[in-house]
Amino acid sequence: xxxxxxxxxxxxxxxxxxxxxxxxxxxxxxxxxxxxxxxxxxxxxxxxxxxxxxxxxxxxxxxxxxxxxxxxxxxxxxxxxxxxxxxxxxxxxxxxxxxxxxxxxxxxxxxxxxxxxxxxxxxxxxxxxxxxxxxxxxxxxxxxxxxxxxxxxxxxxxxxxxxxxxxxxxxxxxxxxxxxxxxxxxxxxxxxxxxxxxxxxxxxxxxxxxxxxxxxxxxxxxxxxxxxxxxxxxxxxxxxxxxxxxxxxxxxxxxxxxxxxxxxxxxxxxxxxxxxxxxxxxxxxxxxxxxxxxxxxxxxxxxxxxxxx
Numbered sequence: 001x002x003x004x005x006x007x008x009x010x011x012x013x014x015x016x017x018x019x020x021x022x023x024x025x026x027x028x029x030x031x032x033x034x035x036x037x038x039x040x041x042x043x044x045x046x047x048x049x050x051x052x053x054x055x056x057x058x059x060x061x062x063x064x065x066x067x068x069x070x071x072x073x074x075x076x077x078x079x080x081x082x083x084x085x086x087x088x089x090x091x092x093x094x095x096x097x098x099x100x101x102x103x104x105x106x107x108x109x110x111x112x113x114x115x116x117x118x119x120x121x122x123x124x125x126x127x128x129x130x131x132x133x134x135x136x137x138x139x140x141x142x143x144x145x146x147x148x149x150x151x152x153x154x155x156x157x158x159x160x161x162x163x164x165x166x167x168x169x170x171x172x173x174x175x176x177x178x179x180x181x182x183x184x185x186x187x188x189x190x191x192x193x194x195x196x197x198x199x200x201x202x203x204x205x206x207x208x209x210x211x212x213x214x215x216x217x218x219x220x221x222x223x224x225x226x227x228x229x230x231x232x233x234x235x236x237x238x239x240x241x242x243x244x245x246x247x248x249x250x251x252x253x254x255x256x257x258x259x260x261x262x263x264x265x266x267x268x269x270x271x272x273x274x275x276x277x278x279x280x281x282x283x284x285x286x287x288x289x290x291x292x293x294x295x296x297x298x299x300x301x302x303x304x305x306x307x308x309x
Contacts, residue, residue: 003101006109010135013306018044022095023111023131024054025162028140030235030306032169040237040306042163042263051095056162060092060113060129060146063159064218064249064273067191071276073155078276081122086189091161093122094129108134116149125154139237139306145299148292155279155289156298157271159245163263170232175264178208179226179248181219185284191274195284196220211264214254218273220286221248224302226266234309241268242301246288249273268302 005026006017014037016027026044029037041055051057069082069089080089097118099111110132115121125148132143148154167173183196196219201209205219208227224241226248251265271288278284290298 006101006104006133008107008109008133008135010107010137012137013135013140015133015135015140017109017111017133018048018054019099019101019111021048021054022051022057022097023099023113024048024051024058024095025056025133026054028055030168030308032233032235032308036169038168038233039165040168040235042165049096051091054163056160057091057095058129058131058144059157059159059161059267059269060094060144061123061125061127061154061156061158062089062092062276063157063161063267063269063271065090065191067274067277072280073276074153078124083122089122092158095161099131102130107136108132114149125150125152127154127156129158140304142302142304143300144302145297146292147297148294151294153291153293155276156292157269157275157289158298158300159267159269160302161265161267163265164228164237166260166262166264168230168233168235170230172232173230174232175211176208176229176231177205177211177226177250177266178229179205179219179221179250179266180223181205181221181248183220185218185220185272187217187273190216192218192272192278192284196286211250211252212260213252215250215252217250218269219248219250220246221268222246224248224268228266236305236307236309238305238307239266239268240303240305242299244290244298245270245300245302246286247272268300270298270300
């Protein structure tokens with residue numbers, strides 16, 4: 001029988017982590033009017049079978065897409081199994097798999113994934129990924145580490161893929177995003193074709209802008225700083241990420257009738273989309289890919305301070 005979800009709770013927030021499905025966050029709710037738990041992240045259904053249906057899943061040992069599910073590294077041609085309709089390998093290979101709980105408390109949980117326990121892992125190197133979640137008086141702290149347990153060097157990247165709710169307790173909420181981005185990557189099929197550069201959208205993100213446009217873009221963000229505001233509900237979520245994240249992916253889907261989906265994504269990630277191929281080609285120096293020696297670890301941290309005005 002799979003382990004039960006880890007329930008974390010304090011005076012401000014309530015969170016659930018599902019070790020059976022990728023150590024994903026299945027719920028993150030804030031106490032608002034009438035003491036209800038209002039979902040800051042979209043709430044997962046009662047039964048979850050895949051990370052794509054959760055509130056936030058983990059990205060390891062790579063993030064976003066790998067073009068044609070293939071790349072060249074250290075003189076080797078690496079071929080992965082495509083896992084997305086566009087023929088790419090996307091978002092790593094830990095989000096749908098069971099994890100092991102290492103320890104937990106009323107406000108924290110630490111979990112481990114070991115690729116050596118899986119015969120069908122979609123990665124030619126062995127690795128472990130450890131995640132830790134903790135609720136504090138200020139918000140949610142998330143740590144992610146990726147360790148190369150193989151005998152040869154391997155490339156790596158990681159991050160978090162949260163799905164934020166567009167409205168909280170006031171249905172008139174307008175989402176405002178401010179992010180310290182220093183450039184947006186030109187993309188073809190959501191994969192960078194050259195270095196990032198400043199543009200009008202980057203300028204607006206630095207000042208703060210409504211997220212009322214269709215976006216699926218990756219940005220340089222060396223400080224990892226960003227802020228989300230639900231204007232009518234008066235809630236803020238401020239990001240403070242470790243410097244080795246370095247990038248943000250912003251996904252804001254808009255329906256055919258022009259209305260936004262009920263969720264949007266602002267994802268702290270360490271590498272750009274298709275970073276392995278960009279590193280191999282030398283096209284983009286700020287790809288963010290980390291090369292881990294045997295036994296070496298990549299540590300990433302994401303802090304989200306949440307407050308009600």
